[in-house]
Each structure stands twice: as C-alpha cells, then as structure tokens.
Amino acid sequence: MLDERKLDVLRAIVEDYVATHEPVGxxxxxxxxxxxxxxxxxxxxxxxxxxxxxxxxxHTSAGRIPTDAGYRLxxxxxxxxKTLSAAEKKAISSFLVGAVDLDDVVRRTVRLLAQITRxxxxxxxxxxxxxxxxxxxVVTMTPRRxxxxxITSTGRVEQRIVETHEDVDEQLIxxxxxxxxxxxxxxxxxxxxxxxxxxxxxxxxxxRSLVAAVVTSLLEAFTVEGEQRIAxxxxxxxxxxxxDFERNVKPVLEALEEHVILLKLLGEATNPQTxxxxxxxxxxxxxxxxxxxxxxxxxxxxxxxxxLGIVGPTHMDYPSTMGAVRAVARYVSxxxxxx
Amino acid sequence: MLDERKLDVLRAIVEDYVATHEPVGxxxxxxxxxxxxxxxxxxxxxxxxxxxxxxxxxHTSAGRIPTDAGYRLxxxxxxxxKTLSAAEKKAISSFLVGAVDLDDVVRRTVRLLAQITRxxxxxxxxxxxxxxxxxxxVVTMTPRRxxxxxITSTGRVEQRIVETHEDVDEQLIxxxxxxxxxxxxxxxxxxxxxxxxxxxxxxxxxxRSLVAAVVTSLLEAFTVEGEQRIAxxxxxxxxxxxxDFERNVKPVLEALEEHVILLKLLGEATNPQTxxxxxxxxxxxxxxxxxxxxxxxxxxxxxxxxxLGIVGPTHMDYPSTMGAVRAVARYVSxxxxxx
DNA sequence: ACTGGCACTCGAAACTTGTGAGTGCCAAGC
DNA sequence: GCTTGGCACTCACAAGTTTCGAGTGCCAGT
Numbered sequence: 001m002l003d004e005r006k007l008d009v010l011r012a013i014v015e016d017y018v019a020t021h022e023p024v025g026x027x028x029x030x031x032x033x034x035x036x037x038x039x040x041x042x043x044x045x046x047x048x049x050x051x052x053x054x055x056x057x058x059h060t061s062a063g064r065i066p067t068d069a070g071y072r073l074x075x076x077x078x079x080x081x082k083t084l085s086a087a088e089k090k091a092i093s094s095f096l097v098g099a100v101d102l103d104d105v106v107r108r109t110v111r112l113l114a115q116i117t118r119x120x121x122x123x124x125x126x127x128x129x130x131x132x133x134x135x136x137x138v139v140t141m142t143p144r145r146x147x148x149x150x151i152t153s154t155g156r157v158e159q160r161i162v163e164t165h166e167d168v169d170e171q172l173i174x175x176x177x178x179x180x181x182x183x184x185x186x187x188x189x190x191x192x193x194x195x196x197x198x199x200x201x202x203x204x205x206x207x208r209s210l211v212a213a214v215v216t217s218l219l220e221a222f223t224v225e226g227e228q229r230i231a232x233x234x235x236x237x238x239x240x241x242x243x244d245f246e247r248n249v250k251p252v253l254e255a256l257e258e259h260v261i262l263l264k265l266l267g268e269a270t271n272p273q274t275x276x277x278x279x280x281x282x283x284x285x286x287x288x289x290x291x292x293x294x295x296x297x298x299x300x301x302x303x304x305x306x307x308l309g310i311v312g313p314t315h316m317d318y319p320s321t322m323g324a325v326r327a328v329a330r331y332v333s334x335x336x337x338x339x
Numbered sequence: 340m341l342d343e344r345k346l347d348v349l350r351a352i353v354e355d356y357v358a359t360h361e362p363v364g365x366x367x368x369x370x371x372x373x374x375x376x377x378x379x380x381x382x383x384x385x386x387x388x389x390x391x392x393x394x395x396x397x398h399t400s401a402g403r404i405p406t407d408a409g410y411r412l413x414x415x416x417x418x419x420x421k422t423l424s425a426a427e428k429k430a431i432s433s434f435l436v437g438a439v440d441l442d443d444v445v446r447r448t449v450r451l452l453a454q455i456t457r458x459x460x461x462x463x464x465x466x467x468x469x470x471x472x473x474x475x476x477v478v479t480m481t482p483r484r485x486x487x488x489x490i491t492s493t494g495r496v497e498q499r500i501v502e503t504h505e506d507v508d509e510q511l512i513x514x515x516x517x518x519x520x521x522x523x524x525x526x527x528x529x530x531x532x533x534x535x536x537x538x539x540x541x542x543x544x545x546x547r548s549l550v551a552a553v554v555t556s557l558l559e560a561f562t563v564e565g566e567q568r569i570a571x572x573x574x575x576x577x578x579x580x581x582x583d584f585e586r587n588v589k590p591v592l593e594a595l596e597e598h599v600i601l602l603k604l605l606g607e608a609t610n611p612q613t614x615x616x617x618x619x620x621x622x623x624x625x626x627x628x629x630x631x632x633x634x635x636x637x638x639x640x641x642x643x644x645x646x647l648g649i650v651g652p653t654h655m656d657y658p659s660t661m662g663a664v665r666a667v668a669r670y671v672s673x674x675x676x677x678x
Numbered sequence: 679a680c681t682g683g684c685a686c687t688c689g690a691a692a693c694t695t696g697t698g699a700g701t702g703c704c705a706a707g708c
Numbered sequence: 709g710c711t712t713g714g715c716a717c718t719c720a721c722a723a724g725t726t727t728c729g730a731g732t733g734c735c736a737g738t
Contacts, residue, residue: 025731038681043732061687061731100559101486101498135478139490147440147494151478155486159440159496220439235574236592245584253575364700379712382701400700400718 002052008035009045010054011078014066018315023063068280068314071292075277075318082323088116092331099335102126102155106231109308109332114234117324119312120252122262122295125229126154126305126336127269133184133192138177138214143167148214150221152189154305154336160217164210172207176214189222196222230259234310241290241313251287252311261285265311269297269304272329275322280314290314294321298329300337308332341391347374348384349393350417353405357654362402407619407653410631414616414657421662427455431670438674441465441494445570448647448671453573456663458651459591461601461634464568465493465644465675466608472523472531477516477553482506487553489560491528493644493675499556503549511546515553528561535561569598580629580652590626591650600624604650608636608643611668614661619653629653633660637668639676647671 012033016024026039026046035042046064049055054070057063066074084092095112099105106123113121131152139147144167150158183199184192196215203211235256241248255261264284267276278293292314297304309325351372355363365378365385374381385403388394393409396402405413423431434451438444445462452460470491478486483506489497522538523531535554542550574595580587594600603623606615617632631653636643647668649660 023731027731039731040681040683041679044680047733057732059687059689061729062689063731099500100556101500103498134480134486135476137474137476137488137490139474141473141492141494147473147490147496149476149488149490149496151476151486151488153480155480155498155500157486157488157496157498159442159494161438161440161494217439233596236589236596238592239585239589245588246578249584250575250578253577257572257575362700366699377712378700379714380710383711386702396701398718398720400698401720402700 002048005035005037006045006048007073007078009042010049010066010070011074013046013049013055013064014070014074014078017065018317021315023058023065025063028063066315068282071279071314071318072282075279075322079319081275081326082319084323084327088324089327091116092328096331096335102157105332105335107233109328110231110233113308113310113325113328114237116328117310117312117321118234118237118240119310119316119321120232120234120237120256121308121310122256122266123231123308124263124266124269124306125231126156126299127228130188130303130305131156132186132188136177136180136184136218138173138180140168140170140173146173146214148217148221150218158221160221162213162217164213168210172210176203176211180218193219193222228259228263230262232256232262237312248290248313252291255285255287256311265293266295266307266309269299269307271297271304272326272333275326276309277318277322292316292318294318294325296325296329298333298336300333305336341387344374344376345384345387346412346417348381349388349405349409350413352385352388352394352403353409353413353417356404357656360654362397362404364402367402405654407621410618410653410657411621414618414661418658420614420665421658423662423666427663428666430455431667435670435674441496444671444674446572448667449570449572452647452649452664452667453576455667456649456651456660457573457579458576458649458655458660459571459573459595460647460649461595461605462570462647463602463605463608463645464570465495465638466567469527469642469644470495471525471527475516475519475523475557477512477519479507479509479512485512485553487556487560489557497560499560501552501556503552507549511549515542515550519557532558532561567598567602569601571595571601576651587629587652591630594624594626595650604632605634605646605648608638608646610636610643611665611672614665615648616657616661631655631657633657633664635664635668637672637675639672644675 012029012035013024016029016032026042029042030039046055050064054067054073055064056067058065092112096105096108099108106125110121110123113123131154133150134153135151137149141147144164146162146164146168148160148162179199179202183195187195196219200208200211200215235253238249238252270276274296276295280289280292283291283293290313291311293309293311295307295309297307299305308329310321312321351368351374352363355368355371365381368381369378385394389403393406393412394403395406397404431451435447438447445464449460449462452462470493472489473492474490476488480486483503485501485503485507487499487501518538518541522534526534535558539547539550539554574592577588577591609615613635615634619628619631622630622632629652630650632648632650634646634648636646638644648664651660
C-alpha cells in the first residue's frame with residue numbers, strides 16, 4: 001500500500017512542515033528535497049497518504065500538513081533519534097555540575113532541558129516509594145508544634161508539621177526520635193508503614209495520643225500517591241506555538257499548574273533507553289490535542305526513579321527533541337548515581 | 340488645576356477602561372456614570388487631564404485610556420482598597436487550613452492568591468536571614484556522601500550534599516552532629532556563621548578536612564543572598580492580557596522564570612498593612628512595561644518575613660486586587676504565627 | 679508508471695468604501 | 709465664567725471587492 005517513495009514523501013512533508021509551520025505543497029516539496037520525481041507524481045502519492053489518514057488539507061487548494069497518525073508513523077518508522085553534538089553534551093554536563101542538593105539537581109535539570117529543547121520542560125522528583133528511610137528527625141518548633149523531617153536514601157527530604165493538644169515533653173520527643181530511627185532506618189518506605197504500627201505500641205498509654213499524631217503524619221509522608229512533586233520550566237517557550245493563543249497555549253498553561261495532570265502525561269517511568277512519545281490526541285488530556293509529550297525515566301540504568309520530559313506543539317522537531325531528552329536523562333542518572 | 344470633577348472623570352475613565360478594556364469616550368462616560376454634566380464638559384476635562392499626562396489617546400478620534408501616571412493617581416488618591424466579602428474570607432481560611440508543612444503553606448498560598456485575584460501570583464519563601472537555627476542534622480548517604488539538613492525556626496528546611504575524599508567515620512559524624520547542634524541551636528543564622536569557625540577548632544587536625552567541608556557547606560546554606568526561593572502560580576491567567584501575545588505575555592513568562600527578577604519586583608518586605616503597587620514603567624524590569632505589581636509583606640504583624648504579591652496587566656482592578664493581596668497576606672501571617 | 683498540461687479552487691493580501699464614535703472648537707446660554 | 713449644544717473634521721475598523729498565486733485533481737501522452 002505504502003511503498004518506499006510514499007514514505008519518503010511523508011518524511012519530507014513532516015520535515016518541511018516542522019521547519020516552516022506552513023502547509024506544504026507538491027511543488028515546494030520537489031524543489032526543496034530532491035525526490036527525483038515530478039510534482040504530479042508527488043501529488044498522487046499525497047492523495048494516497050491522505051487516503052490513509054497520514055496527512056490532511058487545512059482547506060481545499062492548500063498544501064498538506066501531517067496528522068497525528070502521520071507524526072506517529074514518522075517517529076516510529078521514518079526517523080532516528082538525533083545524537084547531540086559534542087558542544088551540546090559538554091553544555092549539559094557543565095550545567096549540571098555543582099548542584100548542591102537534590103532540589104538543585106531537579107531545578108537545574110528543568111532549566112537545562114527547557115533551554116536545549118526550547119520547549120516546556122517537566123521533571124518529576126524521584127519517587128519515594130522505591131527509596132528507603134535514611135533518617136527521621138523530630139524537632140519541636142513551639143511547645144505545641146512539632147516538625148518531622150524524613151530523609152530518604154535518594155536524598156529527598158520530606159517535612160511535616162504536627163500540632164499537638166498539650167505541650168510536649170522534650171524527653172518524650174527524644175525517646176520517640178530514637179525509637180523511630182531504630183525501627184525504621186534502612187527500611188523501604190512501603191515496609192516502613194507497617195513497622196510504624198508496632199512502634200506505637202511500645203509507648204505508655206499516656207503518651208499514645210502524641211505518638212499517634214506523629215505516626216499518622218509520617219504515614220502520610222510515606223504514602224506518596226497524589227503528592228508527587230514536579231518541577232516545570234521554560235513556559236516562555238510556549239510562544240513557539242504560533243498564534244491562536246486561547247486555543248493552544250491556555251490549556252497548556254492550565255495543565256502545567258495541575259501537577260496531577262502532568263504526572264499522567266509523563267506516564268510510567270521507563271528506563272532512560274526508552275523514550276515515550278505521545279502525539280496530540282494520544283495524550284490523556286483533551287486540552288493538549290495540539291501538543292506532544294516526549295518523556296523518559298531517569299535514576300539508574302536498570303531501575304527508573306522518576307520521569308522527565310518535555311511538552312511541545314505536535315509540529316516539533318522530534319529527532320532532536322528526543323535526542324535531547326534522552327541525553328539529559330542519562331546525564332542526570334549519572335549525576336545521581338555516582339558520588 | 341485639577342478640581343474635584345476632573346478627578347471624578349479620571350476615576351470614571353479608569354473604572355470603565357478596566358471593565359471594558361476599550362478606550363472610553365466622553366459620551367459613553369456620561370451615559371454609564373451619572374456625572375451630571377454633558378459630554379462636552381467632560382471633553383474639556385479630558386483635554387485637561389491629557390494635558391497633565393494622566394490619560395492619552397491611542398489614536399486621534401478614539402477614546403482615552405489611562406496612562407501609568409493616571410493609574411498611579413487613581414491608586415493613591417481616587418480609590419479605596421476593597422474589603423473582601425464574607426464568602427471570600429471564608430474561602431481563604433478554608434483554603435489554607437490543613438497545610439502539612441511550610442512548603443505546603445506556600446504552595447497553597449500561591450494557588451489561592453492566583454485564584455481570587457485571577458492574576459499571576461508570586462510568593463517568596465520566608466527568608467532565612469531573620470530566622471534562627473532549630474536543628475542541624477548530618478546523615479551519611481553513601482560512604483563518601485553526606486547530607487546536611489538545616490531546620491530553621493520558621494520551619495524552613497535547607498539541604499546540602501557534601502562529597503568527601505575518603506570514607507567517613509560514623510563516630511566522627513555523630514560527634515560533629517552533636518557539637519554543631521550544641522554550638523548553633525537557637526542562634527540567628529547571621530550569628531551562627533561566626534560560631535561555626537570556633538566549632539572547627541575543637542576537632543583534631545586529622546578530622547579537620549571533613550569538618551571544614553561540612554562547615555563550608557553550612558555557611559553557604561546560612562548566607563542565603565541570591566538563593567531565596569520563590570513560588571509562582573496562575574500563569575494561565577496571563578490570557579487576560581488580551582492579544583499581542585508576543586509583546587505582552589512573553590516577557591512576563593520569561594520574567595516568571597527568572598527568580599532574581601521576581602525578587603526585585605516584589606521589592607523589600609513591608610508589613611502586611613502596607614501595600615506596594617508598581618505600575619507599568621515603575622517596575623525595575625523593562626519587559627513589564629504593561630504590567631503592574633501589587634505586593635506586601637507577610638510573617639507577623641510587626642516584622643515581615645517575606646513578600647507575596649501578584650503580577651497583572653496595568654489595566655487591572657486595583658481596589659479588588661489590593662484587597663485580596665492584603666487579605667491573603669494577613670491570613671498567611673496568622674497561620675504562620677499561631678499554633 | 680510517470681509526466682506535462684490545464685482548468686479550477688479558494689485563502690490571503692491589497693485595495694476601496696462606508697460608518698460611527700470620538701474629537702476640538704466656537705458661539706450661545708445660565 | 710463655566711457649561712452646553714452644534715458642527716465640521718478625523719480616522720480606525722468592518723465589510724465588500726478584486727487580484728493573485730500556490731495548490732489541486734484529472735487526463736491524455738509518453
């Protein structure tokens with residue numbers, strides 16, 4: 001059905017449209033890419049491609065633009081992920097060197113990704129679920145307010161405030177702190193939840209109400225569902241969408257504020273070798289019909305800790321973007337892994 | 340020069356323009372507000388106001404729109420800050436109740452502020468400089484990687500990663516941890532810096548290199564200049580700027596990513612009673628010529644910990660916006676203060 | 679199977695025209 | 709001496725018209 005040349009034509013259309021953002025016609029196409037055939041032939045091929053649903057006409061007597069299906073085919077079969085130039089690779093590593101903590105790594109990564117892809121970048125903080133408890137700190141802020149700090153093996157720090165009904169006893173706090181650490185340090189967060197219950201029981205009934213409050217709060221911190229953190233950057237690149245602000249840009253801006261939606265967009269974490277690309281309507285959010293997402297996991301070669309990616313118009317330069325996302329994910333994984 | 344009625348006319352022009360976003364002419368003005376005079380009279384007043392630089396014409400034979408100076412006069416002399424309705428007040432308090440930690444308070448505040456003002460909200464995290472050390476935690480992540488966690492009296496948690504050249508000795512770490520806490524807990528961050536030096540001296544020379552690395556990192560964490568954190572929200576409200584995306588919205592989006600610029604925009608923290616309003620060109624950033632900033636401090640009645648505010652088009656509804664910003668600042672201060 | 683030719687389509691840009699909100703100014707009126 | 713009605717003038721905007729050309733589909737010829 002689709003012979004080699006038709007695919008060449010589709011590839012040419014996608015590349016041209018991505019470069020110009022204007023519908024591309026048969027003549028222009030033959031001029032720009034040396035396809036070795038006449039416009040008339042290309043027209044026939046185009047008719048076939050349109051028949052199959054890979055391209056479409058915005059209106060009669062205009063050129064063709066790729067459909068979501070067209071981009072899909074292009075990404076899957078007609079393009080190869082572009083590797084970065086040496087200069088770009090150098091820029092990446094120098095950008096990430098010197099981060100002072102996990103937050104800083106994430107912030108720098110977002111900035112970097114936005115900068116080199118010229119798109120909106122999204123980076124998920126390493127998930128808690130796969131990490132383990134490194135240390136738990138309990139600090140009294142005011143006589144009736146405690147601050148819990150949970151430090152995980154991935155270097156992530158979670159805090160919780162606990163309000164109490166009566167003034168707290170410093171001795172009890174110290175006791176609680178040491179018992180919590182003894183019981184939980186080294187445990188995976190998922191397992192730590194169960195261990196928490198037994199800790200409560202070792203306390204005198206009189207102290208149980210305080211302990212229970214702390215435990216509840218810690219449990220909350222352990223069960224991360226719905227509270228996964230995300231960093232976003234490069235929103236100014238949304239200008240690249242062209243006009244029709246209201247229809248294209250606004251929903252994206254709205255989505256960027258809804259971290260729940262972003263998490264869905266990023267999808268399941270994959271390892272840094274595998275790139276997930278969602279094109280237009282493939283996205284699980286209707287506002288992003290003219291938007292594509294390129295995402296991948298990061299953390300370590302074998303097991304992904306979290307996901308990062310970019311959001312951009314469907315008419316983006318997929319090979320370059322995919323290359324950049326993959327490269328950044330690899331570098332970040334490396335930074336997080338080695339010490 | 341400017342009698343009572345001329346000021347009334349200016350007020351009417353500002354209110355009308357803010358409501359419609361269209362140049363307002365003499366006839367419309369008389370129709371909508373009952374000024375009790377004829378359009379011709381209003382025209383004369385308008386000519387005077389234009390002479391003084393408070394209003395201007397986009398082109399001949401169009402209505403007038405306020406200039407930055409016009410808005411300035413309006414804000415300073417012609418309007419009163421609008422107090423919120425009971426329902427709005429209730430919404431504010433219910434929105435902020437249940438925050439689990441300082442980060443959460445800030446995040447919720449940004450969201451809330453963006454929602455009720457329908458503008459872009461900016462909230463600065465409570466500054467470190469005025470707070471004191473509550474606790475310092477040193478945790479080994481890997482044999483050669485330490486995580487420092489600094490907890491301040493304001494509930495802010497700072498983290499730093501320290502890489503060492505040789506494997507660390509757990510005993511030494513425990514020792515360091517306790518000495519640091521003994522020496523520094525309760526001290527203001529500004530004073531703590533000096534105390535740090537003396538702590539180093541109490542260690543055996545062999546351990547000094549490790550201790551020095553930790554101390555350096557802590558010092559960094561203490562001196563916050565240039566690393567003040569900021570949260571931004573409600574970027575989708577930028578749609579409200581009308582068209583001319585490229586000229587109005589893009590620079591704002593860019594500014595929102597540059598936290599250094601935002602800090603300048605927010606300016607010095609004032610107490611929650613005083614509202615800072617910067618209109619158009621008054622802003623210390625050229626990209627925001629069509630933008631106004633409404634900001635105020637928050638933290639406690641007497642002393643402001645940090646600043647929060649909104650960024651929006653110069654043609655915003657100042658009375659309502661100012662009322663909302665002030666109200667939110669007060670509520671947040673309250674949340675942070677009482678326990 | 680490809681190509682050149684040809685009639686046709688139709689959006690975009692350039693130009694034209696009409697309309698009306700708005701202005702400035704002036705002379706008359708309270 | 710303000711205020712006002714009247715009047716001629718301006719000019720952006722919208723609607724209508726024309727032109728232009730890139731692009732198309734189809735068909736007959738190689």
